[in-house]
Amino acid sequence: MRYWLMKSEPSVFSIDDLMNKPSQTEPWEGVRNYQARNFMREMRCEDIAFFYHSNCKDAGIVGVMKIIHEAYVDDSAQDPNSPYFDPKSTPDNPRWWRVDVGFVEKFSRVITLHELKEKVELADFQLVQRGNRLSILPVTPYQWEVIIALLGR
DNA sequence: GCCAACGTTGGC
DNA sequence: GCCAACGTTGGC
Numbered sequence: 199m200r201y202w203l204m205k206s207e208p209s210v211f212s213i214d215d216l217m218n219k220p221s222q223t224e225p226w227e228g229v230r231n232y233q234a235r236n237f238m239r240e241m242r243c244e245d246i247a248f249f250y251h252s253n254c255k256d257a258g259i260v261g262v263m264k265i266i267h268e269a270y271v272d273d274s275a276q277d278p279n280s281p282y283f284d285p286k287s288t289p290d291n292p293r294w295w296r297v298d299v300g301f302v303e304k305f306s307r308v309i310t311l312h313e314l315k316e317k318v319e320l321a322d323f324q325l326v327q328r329g330n331r332l333s334i335l336p337v338t339p340y341q342w343e344v345i346i347a348l349l350g351r
Numbered sequence: 352g353c354c355a356a357c358g359t360t361g362g363c
Numbered sequence: 364g365c366c367a368a369c370g371t372t373g374g375c
Binding site: 205207230253254257 | 371372373374375
């Protein structure tokens with residue numbers, strides 16, 4: 199089983215949105231970066247991922263999700279009315295993929311980016327490195343453990 | 352809302 | 364295949 203981190207702007211889709219959906223699941227669509235897409239294709243059912251709130255006041259890790267459906271075609275790329283429309287992705291040759299995620303838990307507090315940057319043990323974590331913009335990143339088991347320990351429970 | 356850092360595009 | 368121009372991301 200592998201660990202991941204997935205970013206979303208809470209004004210677009212937040213952990214509360216996921217938690218409060220009757221299904222508590224969501225197709226993770228709109229990823230339009232090749233590296234992030236490739237990571238999604240590596241995801242397997244039962245992998246787990248941190249939910250990260252980006253581009254907001256309290257940026258940081260807010261909870262945990264699990265992968266409940268492996269990568270399949272993101273057809274929002276073929277929808278001209280979608281904000282994620284990409285005319286270069288065609289039904290014959292789809293360019294973008296998505297996975298389905300399920301809610302696992304919402305943390306009692308946000309583990310802030312600031313906190314993560316202060317942890318020497320996380321110096322290698324892609325998230326805290328300069329200029330990082332990837333919306334989906336792998337997390338090592340050790341990094342996962344260090345981050346969970348920040349919750350002090 | 353600013354802007355640095357990065358990814359992508361496309362002309363050559 | 365280089366690289367300038369452009370668009371996007373995301374912290375602040």
